[in-house]
Each structure stands twice: as structure tokens, then as C-alpha cells.
Amino acid sequence: MGILSSKNAVVTGSTSGIGLAIARAFAAEGANITLNGLSTPEEMEAERRAIETEFGVKCRFSDANMMNGEEVTAMVVEAEQAFGSVDVLVNNAGIQHVSPIESFPDDKWEAIIRINLMAAFYSIKAALPGMKERGWGRIINTSSAHALVASPFKSAYVAAKHGMTGLTKTVALEAATFGVTVNAIAPGYVWTPLVERQIPDTMKARNMTEEQVKHDVLLAAQPTKEFVTVEEVAGVAVFLCSDAAKQMTGTTLSVDGGWTAQ
Template identity: 45%
Template sequence: MPSQATTAPRVALVTGTSSGIGAAVVEHFCKLGHQVLAVDFNPAGKAVAGKAGAVFYEADLSDPDACRGAVTEAVKRFGSVDILVNNAGIQHVASIETFPEEKWHQIIDLMLTAPFLLTQAAWPHMRKKGWGRIVNVASIHAQVASPGKAAYTSAKHGMIGLTKTAALEGGEQGITANAVCPAYVKTPLVDNQIADQAKLNNMDEQDVVEKIMLKQAAIKRLIEPEEVAQLIAYLASDAAGAVTGSSFNIDLGWTAH
């Protein structure tokens, strides 16, 4: 999507911003003139936000109070929340038989419950203005499944349902909700999976990218975070005012089979 498909400067709250997609979105939004609250549990995100021109807010979004606190902070600093990008995520790869229960709860809390609570907290501010954009960073695993990713896949499938419900409820209030579904993006989250995937599939680490991550892809490369950020920027713009309840695959042809 063209980066100039923007809107007037708005207030954006972006989660999971210390690296990868979130960091790229923060940088892109700041270049577009938006006021950005960059939310992450990792203190390293402060330097990323500062370099881009955003304000950093440290929070563990698996805590419901932290979700509400992030929205309160954005309103306190900037007066509102116009754009919400739910991007924060973690990963754990293991079979269903061996998947740790605590990891299941951690992933669901961060990647499904937190987006709901952030949406709920931001909603009145968007409704008051009659304008809002919610963009949920799902995954191609919101459309398909892979072995070893029960919690991640469940959370991402749930995020699509949350997106559609928010779209139906927000339509008459000027609030849109959409999801983006990337395949494997060149991020630390993906890099950190390689050893676990190798162990789960009994293969060498150097084979994981080619034989697992890119096996289904028509374009044999990882996606750049900025590519995802530009799609998110479009969905957060005035130009996308008629787009809601949709899921956009940015998957290198993964689901074309």
C-alpha cells in the first residue's frame, strides 16, 4: 500500500514495539505525523520509541490493569486514542501433549485477552470522536494451523473473531476493525523459533527456514517488518474508511495452494 495513503495526524497506541513489526509501525506512524504511545514489557523499547519520536510506556499486557493503564496513559498524554494496533505477541513451540499449561495461559492472556481489553478501553474515546481504527496483527496462523503451535494458533484464530465483532459493533460509530495476517516476518520472534522447530521436527536448524517456514510460500523469502507496517498504515488511514471486518493476508502466497 502507498505510504501516502494516510490521514490527518492522529493518536496511535501500538503494542509490542521493542522490535520487529511493532517497531516498524511506530517508526512509520511517527513519520506520518501521528502521536504514538509505544507499549512493550521490554525496557529496550524505550530507545526504539525515542529514536522514532514516540513516547514509551512499559507494561506487561498479560495484566488486565496494564492494558487499561496503557490507554489511560495515551489519553493523559495526547488527549485520546484514535488508532489501536494490537501487535504484542510471544511464541512457544511444543506438541499438545507436552505444551506447558502456564505457557498456554500466558499466550492467550497476551495475544487475545489483552487486545480485547485494549479495544474495550479505547472504544469510548473513538466513539466520542466518531472516528477510530483498530488493526489487529494476527498471523497466517489465524487462517491455517501448524504443528506445535496450539496456543499461538488458537489466539490468532480468536483475534479474527474479535476483529469481526468489533467491525460490526463499530460501523455506525465510525470505528473500523481489520486484521493483518503475515506469514513469517524477519523478526526476533521468528528467529527464536528456529531451535524449537528443529527439535520438534528432528531436523537441523539450518533446514527450518527452507523446509518449514518457506515450504508453503510462493515467494521464497521472509517478509520485512516495514512491508507489514505499510499495510497497517493504510488500514489506519482515512483512505480505508470503507474497509472493516476484513483479514488481509501478507503471506508470500502461503494460502494460494
């Protein structure tokens, strides 16, 4: 029996990278899973069936657009209707754009704030009442080292992740007497499609080669000189769902190879 046996989890942005690793780790602990993302129906059906087959849990998919608050709300409501509850909510969906602020596209700024921060507001607003009523819940926000420190050319992302810190703390206080914990995980650079896609923009913004970006920009921030793995982040998420973490709430846990220790 896993620690999440009979529990139901919603993980946004879970078609690849950190989100998919968290979804699979939760399934391994017995949770039924609602996946969410932008993969093709064929790709998502293959992943959904693989999780059900491998872990013996129920798995469904929502294609809710994280840009749209009504769709985010509906995703949570539909998950509750399908499984009977949403016990664990992971706000993981995120996008990135790298550009000096004077040329930062307005539409990119708005999309990053909507997907990286506003979507979490809507999902929490929808999921928290049921968690309070049942007296148990875990809300985990995938944040970033950029919730604690800044980097050039990432104004929207840094603003959104700093906002996530404040949202995490506030909801943690509101839910503290209801058996619901609210925490954020702040990874450093994890080798995911999100990080890989920002390399060309960073090459352009800093006039560097790909290898220079990896070693002189990305891993330069992390004293371990290693990328964080998605499995390491997923392991922290599982821990936050355990009884050992029930007095941890309102925290931002750094998983960043020592980046923010500097």
C-alpha cells in the first residue's frame, strides 16, 4: 500500500518533464491521476494507458488550457466528479521566454503570468473547498530558484515565480487548520523540454554558443555543476504528501544544487 493509496491527484503540465515524473511517482504510491497538457491525443492516450497498466491505478487526461481560468476550474471540477475527490493538486504547468525587458513581447509576458501563476490561483480556488471539507489535502506548486533570485532577461518568469511564493504562503495560512498543506518546490535547472527550448533565445540574448549557455549560464548557477533530475523533484513531491511532512506548510523547498545558497 503506497502512501497515496485511495487518493486522487491532479497534476498540470504533466505530459513531459517534471509534471510527468511527479504523476508517475504519485501513481507508484497508489494515487489515481488526472494528467494535463498539450500532447496529441495519441501520445496522451499512450501515456495514460501506460500509467494504468504499470501502476494499477486509474488515469485520465484533461486538455484544459492553462491560459483560460474557466477551463482550469472545469478541469478540477471534472476530476472531482470522475474520482470523487481531488486530494492532491500539483500546479506544474509553465512556459518561459528569454528577452531583454525593452523588447519583451507583450503577449509572452501575459502568457507567462497566466500559465505560471494565474492558473495556480484558479486550480487552488476550485480544489481547496473539497480538501477543507474532507480535512486532508496537499497542494504543491512547482516553483523555481527564480522564486528566490533573479536572472537577466527573464522578467516575466521571475515575476511569476516570486508571485507563486506569495500565493503559496497565503493559501497555507488560510488552510492551516483544515489538514491541508501548501508548499512549493523550487528546482534549479532541470533538464526538461522547458529548459532546452530556452537555450536558443539565451544564445541570442547573450551572444553565446549552446555549450557556453549550458556551462557558463545554466550550470554556472549550480555549485554541484549538475542538472537536477525530474526524479529528484518528484521524490520531494512524494515526501510532501507523506505524514512526515504534515507540519510543513507555506514553505518553498530548494532543489537547486546549491544555487540559492550563494
